[in-house]
Amino acid sequence: MLDCHPSCFTLLLRISLFQHYSVMTLTLYNTLTRRQEPFETVEAGKVKMYYCGVTVYDYCHLGHARACIVWDVVRRYLQFIGYEVRYIQNFTDIDDKILNRACVEHSSMEAVANRFIKAYFEDMARLGIREADEYPRATHTMNGIQRLIHELEKKGFAYPADGDVYYAVRQFAEYGKLSGRKLEDMQAGKSERVNVEDPEYQKKKDPFDFALWKAAKPGETAWESPWGAGRPGWHIECSAMVRDRLGDTIDIHAGGADLIFPHHENEIAQSEAVTGKPLARYWLHNGMVKVDGEKMSKSLGNFITIRELLDRGVNPMAVRLFVLTAQYRTPIDFTDEAIAAATNGWHTIKEGLLFGYQYGEKLGWDLGTGDLGLGTEEEFSQSPIPNPQYPVPNLYVERFQEIVNNDFNFPGGLTVLFELAKELRREGHILVHEGKTETSPDKLKHQWQTLVTLAGVLGLEAEIEAETDKINGLSDAEIEAKIQQRQEARQGKNFAESDRIRDELQAEGITLIDSRDGTRWHRN
Numbered sequence: 001m002l003d004c005h006p007s008c009f010t011l012l013l014r015i016s017l018f019q020h021y022s023v024m025t026l027t028l029y030n031t032l033t034r035r036q037e038p039f040e041t042v043e044a045g046k047v048k049m050y051y052c053g054v055t056v057y058d059y060c061h062l063g064h065a066r067a068c069i070v071w072d073v074v075r076r077y078l079q080f081i082g083y084e085v086r087y088i089q090n091f092t093d094i095d096d097k098i099l100n101r102a103c104v105e106h107s108s109m110e111a112v113a114n115r116f117i118k119a120y121f122e123d124m125a126r127l128g129i130r131e132a133d134e135y136p137r138a139t140h141t142m143n144g145i146q147r148l149i150h151e152l153e154k155k156g157f158a159y160p161a162d163g164d165v166y167y168a169v170r171q172f173a174e175y176g177k178l179s180g181r182k183l184e185d186m187q188a189g190k191s192e193r194v195n196v197e198d199p200e201y202q203k204k205k206d207p208f209d210f211a212l213w214k215a216a217k218p219g220e221t222a223w224e225s226p227w228g229a230g231r232p233g234w235h236i237e238c239s240a241m242v243r244d245r246l247g248d249t250i251d252i253h254a255g256g257a258d259l260i261f262p263h264h265e266n267e268i269a270q271s272e273a274v275t276g277k278p279l280a281r282y283w284l285h286n287g288m289v290k291v292d293g294e295k296m297s298k299s300l301g302n303f304i305t306i307r308e309l310l311d312r313g314v315n316p317m318a319v320r321l322f323v324l325t326a327q328y329r330t331p332i333d334f335t336d337e338a339i340a341a342a343t344n345g346w347h348t349i350k351e352g353l354l355f356g357y358q359y360g361e362k363l364g365w366d367l368g369t370g371d372l373g374l375g376t377e378e379e380f381s382q383s384p385i386p387n388p389q390y391p392v393p394n395l396y397v398e399r400f401q402e403i404v405n406n407d408f409n410f411p412g413g414l415t416v417l418f419e420l421a422k423e424l425r426r427e428g429h430i431l432v433h434e435g436k437t438e439t440s441p442d443k444l445k446h447q448w449q450t451l452v453t454l455a456g457v458l459g460l461e462a463e464i465e466a467e468t469d470k471i472n473g474l475s476d477a478e479i480e481a482k483i484q485q486r487q488e489a490r491q492g493k494n495f496a497e498s499d500r501i502r503d504e505l506q507a508e509g510i511t512l513i514d515s516r517d518g519t520r521w522h523r524n
């Protein structure tokens, strides 16, 4: 028994409570408060989440891939720790850039949008992004948009001007609370850059007022409205979609850090002026993918599309790893080296994921229904936890959760996966060379299932059949036989032949290491 003063007990109790709290509570950095806070949802056990999706006028690039992967994994993780998540992602299908492309292609805004929405789904499926619960589009939300503008007008936050309608930023006392910008400071910076000849400038009461509705120019696609034919501004569509699909206050509003100002600031001004309630409890922003220090962006033209990257042979799971090895809020540089490092990382995790398929039978695992305990294919693809019957929780899962609970620390979570995968790989080599493993088959099965579960939370899945086929393509015995042939060629001084065999094996993903004691090999 500890000989301790009562205050010492209180301290111990506090420490243990704190430890419990820090382990079990998800805490998130909230852009709005600039602090990391415990995650508390409006309704217990349920998360309403909205992500500002793409403007559909071109193919998605690696920057979009990062955003989509991060929010996909956030959603999976929230489900994993027991939340019911309703996840909405919009498509901006009304925009000057879509209109310009339609003009260039002698096509319509709708045709351009539809083409790139289709491409979006193709690309995201290749990256293993789970579909959102709904994908509202600006063109399908016209009633909600007009209703909101009308309410803003009625409450004195909006004013019509010659077919346009503007939001009066000075009416909203909290304008700037998300981005931390003050109108006065911005005013000083902007005064030299303002173009007083600009017709929009002349219609606005304040240069920072922004358009809620824009009158159509002759020949432009337009929608009827109480203010005349026109189309909505970009910011109002998200306010309307959030309200229509999720209600007045949601739990998580997500998007790239480039959207904090003005887009999200304006969304807050619009929605909160009408409802008088917070639009979102947590504002989360992913960092940018950069190229030579600059944001990868369609408008700057410094981008690589997802399809280009994958068509070059980069594994989609390596793209996921490239994204997940950085904390989601920090910027990351796109370089060939970074992709190569992610590819190496993926090979390691993949080997671990395939362990059960390669060695399960040899280890005498009880295969039960023949699915190695992974559940049916349908369950596997739908559930965030491949099989809820898994032997979870365990120490690995607890550690993973403890790490990730700290502001979605996915890179930290990955270290647990690498540890498991490397251990399984090591045991696989021992089994091949010595006929048995160091660790008991039961424990290995448990570790393997844990790895598959945690990898599933991060959306990392090996294409089981294709990959095992590849591995089965050259069995261990065949590899050993080729090494023997190479040895004979070397003894006969036929170095061309020995090099050919080495290259052939390398092409199959087998690396040879020569030493005094002979040739060792490993799969890459």
Ligand SMILES: Nc1ncnc2c1ncn2[C@@H]1O[C@H](COP(=O)(O)OP(=O)(O)OP(=O)(O)O)[C@@H](O)[C@H]1O
Pocket (backbone or CB within 6 Å): 052, 053, 054, 055, 056, 062, 063, 064, 066, 067, 255, 256, 257, 258, 259, 286, 287, 288, 289, 290, 295, 296, 297, 298, 299, 300
């Ligand atoms: N380089 C990037 N890195 C990370 N996220 C990005 C990047 N570019 C865009 N996003 C995010 O992807 C989503 C869709 O963005 P959007 O369609 O406006 O693309 P964009 O490339 O920024 O367009 P533009 O180049 O015309 O500004 C947003 O949430 C945005 O923040």
Ligand SMILES: [Zn+2]
Pocket (backbone or CB within 6 Å): 052, 053, 238, 263, 267
């Ligand atoms: Zn938005």
